[in-house]
Amino acid sequence: MINFGFAINKPRAIDIDRNNLRKSNEIISEMPELQACIGCGSCTASCTAGNLTEFNFRKVHTLVRRGEYQGAYEEMNKCMLCGKCRLVCPRGINTRGIVMLIKRKLGDF
């Protein structure tokens, strides 16, 4: 990359107009139940991986739904798929399925 001597800061706002929502829409159409999330945080609170790292499933999948994909795959890779979150989710979301789906859509398999 050419160094211009200055850098443009990544804008802080989530710019829905600029974000490409194609992948997000694909994810939601494959598992519409993800939209049922009420953001209660039970998944993150009970998360085995979240106990050891900064992994926050609720935040990552919410960002993905807004078209913010950067780093999402790497974050999802922290998940151990233990399934506690699925057991506590009050909306009955298939969280393990969501982790695998996001990884499939944003990763390479």
Place this chain on the structure above:
Amino acid sequence: MTFFAKFCIPFIVGVVVLFAVIAIKYLSWLRNLPKKDWKLIFSNIISWRTVAAAWEVVCESLLHRRIFKVNPRLGYMHMSLAFGWFLLIAVGWIETVAYMGFKWVPLQGHVFFKYFVPLNGITEHKPLFDFVMDLLLLFVLSGVGLAWFKRLRSRALGMKKTTKHVLFDRIALSALWFIFPLRLVAESITAAIYGGGSFLTGGIGILLSKSIGVEALSYTYEPAWWLYSTALGVFFIAMPFSRYMHIFTEIPLIFLRHYQLRPESKEKSYDNFELEACSRCGICIDPCQLQSQLGINDVQSVYFLRDRRYNMLQQKIANNCLMCGRCEQVCPVGINLNTLRLNSRSSMRNIPNEGRYNYLRNVDTSSGEGKVGYFAGCMTLLTPNTLRSMRQIFEAAHEQVWWADKEGGACCGRPLMLSGEVDSARKMIEHNKSLFVKHQIKTLVTSCPICLKVFREEYKLEGIEVLHHSEYILRLIQKGRLKINYQRGATFTYHDPCELGRGSGIYDEPRAVIKAVGELLEPAHNRKEAFCCGSSVANTAINDAQQLTIAGKVATELSETRAKTIVTACPLCKKAITRGTETQVVDLSEIVAQNLKQ
């Protein structure tokens, strides 16, 4: 002596193609076997295992003993076709010898012997052989008749659902259905014209000559043999590409299995023998709860193996399985269905990533010490009643316990393995293993059957005995370290968790513990046939409502025992069944802790 006629050509072509394709397949599969498997073959080939394998081939490939056990009518159908056909070939060969003496006769000479008899000027008939061959033909035809009937009405043969087939299967199936009726026709016409035959072909021959006349029949003579030969030829060509490949493949599979070859968590060449040994009989469909309780019809093992064999397996099929093992339990070929599905998932999803889970370094927050290590399991942290009960039990037995994951340790790795990410799961295995070794425990107790299975099968914990809490509690009771008050009038029913029962073979220990506390009432499906609670971590495809439907059905069956309490020994099963019933659901440890003698 002539043993060739033009009508033999379809048959000869079929046989050549069949054996060529089979030879190519087997050689390439064998060539690609990993070195480890070859070592196993060489070290076992000259041993009693070969004899045992040969005996099993007779019992299974010919007599279909295991199908008989599951379903006698279906067993008879398969046996009459396989064993009957085998006997037709064997007795046919002896018949040739009886007529010709020990002379070399080409293959078509044996198969179409009835045709070549008059051609070679043999006029004498041997009634015994005619009778035996007719009897065998009738035996096979009865099987064909049942097969036809099964297509029309599968329930009549004790199957609610029968398999849907691919194109090659349909071609081979149609040819197979016509082979024996056509043979009957050809041999009957021959008997009508040249005499011979017994009660069946002879009898029909007399009827034919009386009603149609020998002269008219002589025009149908060659075409009848042509049709018979063509049916055989078509069947043989379609066979190696269809489900009928199982006829031959089951034989090498049985030998390889006796030599201790097994499928593993990653795909390997040996899997081909298992894949193509599947006859697609469809016995695995009925026990599948996704089918019987949710009406999902395209994910069962038979379809999974089919899709994988023809390279058209999709993630949504591979992922949609509870891996409860109910199908594996009834598979007449004994295919390792769970392992094959697991390694398919691995091929689809396993991406080696060295950096993954590096965060596990330096996160050891475990404290305390003891000869017994207790690994509650992630799910058990959500059932604190189990944790409290285990604490009471440890205290009552005066056991020094190191609590491995009280503050939430790493996952055991089994859920990740079940989803196919085998290499990544190793990271967790190594992490947990190093903790167990560091704390110098002698016994590892877990309350979670999912953890138990991976500890036993993948951790290779030398010098550490791995126990499920049901085994551990029973041992404490038997050694007199726990004293329990028997509750007169208390009734319990027990739900076998898949990973504990079919997965790890633990059926009796939890039952013995329950019987020490009160009366045990068994549900309709138990032990090897027990239902899955529906919340299995192996399935990432079904949704919450579907899980709830399964849980409801399972809970209903348990409630029908009229037991006051439903007992299980898995936190996931407990959570699932609680959703489906008003009856109290508890973990095994709870009923023990509540009834401890002080």
Place this chain on the structure above:
Amino acid sequence: MKHVIVIGGGIAGMQCASELLRQGVAVTIIEKEQDLGGKIRNWHKLFPTFTPADEVLTAVRHKLKISSNLKVRTGCQATSITAKKVTLSTGEELKCDAAVIATGFTLFDAKIKEEYGYGIYDNVITSADLEQMFNEGNVRLAQGGTPRRVAILHCVGSRDEKVCQRHCSKVCCVTGVKQAIELKQLFPKADIFNFYMDIRMFGPGYEEMYREAQTAYNVHFVRGRISEVSPTFDNRLQIKAEDTLTGRPLKMGVDMLVLLIGMKANAHNTLLSKECQLQMQSSGFMQPKDSFLGNVTSNVGGVFYAGAVTAPKNVGESINEGTAAAHSVIEWLEKR
């Protein structure tokens, strides 16, 4: 004289009965408990005005004058209900000209949410337990002493598909705020943390009370559902949640955890829908004929609803429905 049977002797049923009596109709109340009054007997003060529950109950009772036209049958349940006849659990059959179902709701059994530790840890209590403690004037920890830090968890057995309770119980949010204030009044030095998903302040004065709790009483509100409760070495409770507004996991030790248990539909409703062809919603609550014009009318002619049998409702709404049901019954009887 016309005869109407009111099933359920809580505030809605009592209000309905007294209105019917006033209109010159004979009434029989069927109550499964030994006394009339229903759930409100266990409450301490009512939101948002902190009116003593006893005051409201006394007023409703007072209106229900003892007369020869009023019969009360306690200790029994109705097993079949039609406009003509009500069958009791005793096997007895009572003839009538119309029936009002005012059987209310069932409190969610917090033991089912095992991870919250109700019935396992002594200092995990429900909102109903806390009301009783207020009534007895005895709010203290199980081991004695006053709490220094209390967590109040919203939505226990509401909006939770894992326990097959999809619906919102409506009154728990405001109850949680009310109880936080009451606790703060009792123990000014204690820290109170309300763990919520959404704060649903649907009634007049509720939002104002919420604001008062925040500013005048310094009650802390954390947006996140508690996922697990475990004991600490010093016999306190360790709770885990995500503080979703900061996006970070949160852990804290508390002396007491109050679970705001939701309203569950009565199991009795299933029986009604099966035996009496009365429509039931998927939530298990009964289905009124119309959401706007027939809130107290059932799909069966001559059978009416009052109170929380059709949906979670607060005390005021239930009393109003008692009156409304009585009016609808009179209208129906006049048409006959």
